[in-house]
Amino acid sequence: MTASAHARHTKRQVIVETAERLFAEHGYDATSTARIAHEAGVPSGLVFYHFATKLDLLLAIVQERPTPSEVLRSVAQGRSVRLRLRAVVATMAEELEHDRAARTIVFREAQGHPEIAERAAELFAEATETVADVLAGADDVVAEPDRVQAAAELVVSRVFLDTVALGQADTAAERHEAMIDLVADSLTTPGGRAQQD
Structure with missing residues (x-):
């Protein structure tokens, strides 16, 4: 994995982990993507670079777990x-x-x-x-x-x-x-x- 690919992967993981924490604390509907981006320390557009919709981000949290x-x-x-x-x-x-x-x-x-x-x-x-x-x-x-x-x-x-x-x-x-x-x-x-x- 190149350095830039690793950085993208790391930022994606930070977004997922931040969204997971916020969704658990406040609920999916009450958590905006802007808040996720802010607390993850990334630009808002980066959330949508990795996830087409907020629902895709929610699904990633649920699906990307050990089976x-x-x-x-x-x-x-x-x-x-x-x-x-x-x-x-x-x-x-x-x-x-x-x-x-x-x-x-x-x-x-x-x-x-x-x-x-x-x-x-x-x-x-x-x-x-x-x-x-x-x-x-x-x-x-x-x-x-x-x-x-x-x-x-x-x-x-x-x-x-x-x-x-x-x-x-x-x-x-x-x-x-x-x-x-x-x-x-x-x-x-x-x-x-x-x-x-």
């Missing part, structure tokens, strides 16, 4: 369902908490911007599919694929709810451990525990 599969597959080292679940749940909660500004934007702006809602649905589906693959690869799984898929949906939904919707990442560990036990039992016991009672 769930990249993050979650890297932690699935344990052999048992329980170990894999603990790693996946902890990593998901940590990633969602670390990416607080972006998740705030997605949660708030999905209502008024179908493109954001669609991207959020894609990320949720990808996370669910990845978790299902991670669980299916454990040595002690005896459940059918549809049960593994349902377990993955439960796990992703619960972590998302605690971290994004309720903002309770710090206090959710005990609930997550109970969920991990329930899911692990249902995937490693033939027919699930409910049918044995």
